Amino acid sequence: MKKITVKDILKMKGKKKIVMITAYDYPFAKLVDEAGVDIILVGDSAGMVVHGLPSTIPVTMDMMLTHVASVARAKPRALIVGDMPFLSYEASIEEAVRNAGLMLKSGAEAVKIEGGSEMVDVVKALVRAGIPVMGHIGLTPQRYLLLGGYRRRGVKEYEAEKIIEDAKELEKAGAFSIVIEFTAADIAEEITREVSVPTICIGSGPYCDGQVLVLHDLLGIYEEIPPFAKKYADLRRIVIDSVKKYAEEVRNGVFPERKHYFFSKRRGAEK
Numbered sequence: 098m099k100k101i102t103v104k105d106i107l108k109m110k111g112k113k114k115i116v117m118i119t120a121y122d123y124p125f126a127k128l129v130d131e132a133g134v135d136i137i138l139v140g141d142s143a144g145m146v147v148h149g150l151p152s153t154i155p156v157t158m159d160m161m162l163t164h165v166a167s168v169a170r171a172k173p174r175a176l177i178v179g180d181m182p183f184l185s186y187e188a189s190i191e192e193a194v195r196n197a198g199l200m201l202k203s204g205a206e207a208v209k210i211e212g213g214s215e216m217v218d219v220v221k222a223l224v225r226a227g228i229p230v231m232g233h234i235g236l237t238p239q240r241y242l243l244l245g246g247y248r249r250r251g252v253k254e255y256e257a258e259k260i261i262e263d264a265k266e267l268e269k270a271g272a273f274s275i276v277i278e279f280t281a282a283d284i285a286e287e288i289t290r291e292v293s294v295p296t297i298c299i300g301s302g303p304y305c306d307g308q309v310l311v312l313h314d315l316l317g318i319y320e321e322i323p324p325f326a327k328k329y330a331d332l333r334r335i336v337i338d339s340v341k342k343y344a345e346e347v348r349n350g351v352f353p354e355r356k357h358y359f360f361s362k363r364r365g366a367e368k
């Protein structure tokens with residue numbers, strides 16, 4: 098099937114729901130692509146769900162580039178979006194362009210940056226450099242210290258106004274889509290109605306052009322999942338049970354079985 102491009106995602110608005118999911122490595126990129134998702138987000142959530150870090154703040158460009166390259170080797174049909182980690186795009190426009198460029202060189206086909214109106218200059222510079230940009234507003238986890246935690250957004254009027262303004266500014270700056278995280282559903286709906294680019298929501302209700310979830314939450318690998326995540330499987334159980342079975346079979350001599358080993362010529366190299 099034909100590779101999904103930024104243009105294809107733009108065309109899906111109002112026609113077909115966009116399915117985005119995170120993946121951080123080659124095998125899972127293969128699997129989620131085979132399942133038919135539209136966008137693979139190589140999220141900085143990797144820091145938490147793969148590296149065991151307490152937040153996304155310590156995630157580095159080097160970590161992200163390794164994950165992006167690993168996902169890209171799966172050659173997915175889905176669009177690959179690289180999540181720009183904290184401090185890779187805020188200090189200066191020059192740094193933002195250089196770091197976003199490195200994402201593309203590692204195999205990303207677009208980048209995502211957190212922030213609204215304050216990021217307009219950065220978005221414009223990236224687009225000018227030929228780098229497609231996905232915005233990310235509402236709850237922006239890289240600013241949880243400033244926001245006072247992973248709290249719901251857009252309940253109070255001034256906050257709702259700011260988030261709507263952020264979306265409009267990002268659209269104007271050239272973002273090709275916007276993630277809206279943990280924001281009141283009616284505000285996400287209004288944004289979806291008022292901007293021409295697709296909105297992709299997480300914890301912000303059903304009235305968006307698409308949805309995104311963290312793969313390890315959905316599969317039941319990560320323990321502390323956000324209230325808005327849905328667990329579609331219990332992979333923790335499957336992994337624990339499988340490894341327990343293996344350990345048991347090693348300990349009681351059931352594994353390895355005859356088909357798992359061979360002999361030398363002394364024994365006539367019997368199969």
Ligand SMILES: Nc1nc(=O)c2c([nH]1)NC[C@@H]1CN(c3ccc(C(=O)N[C@@H](CCC(=O)O)C(=O)O)cc3)CN21
Pocket residue numbers: 142145146153238247248249279311314319321322323324326
């Ligand atoms: N595994 C994982 N999944 C995610 O969706 C995710 C991450 N990690 N890391 C980055 C951010 C952080 N996210 C989170 C994490 C926790 C809550 C949370 O538990 N919030 C409060 C609710 C507070 C309120 O209602 O205002 C809670 O106590 O449930 C929300 C979003 C979403 N993102």
Ligand SMILES: CC(C)C(=O)C(=O)O
Pocket residue numbers: 119138139140141142143180276278299309310311
């Ligand atoms: C939850 C999504 C939007 C994200 O930014 C991530 O996985 O890092």
Ligand SMILES: [Mg+2]
Pocket residue numbers: 140141142153180
């Ligand atoms: Mg992220």
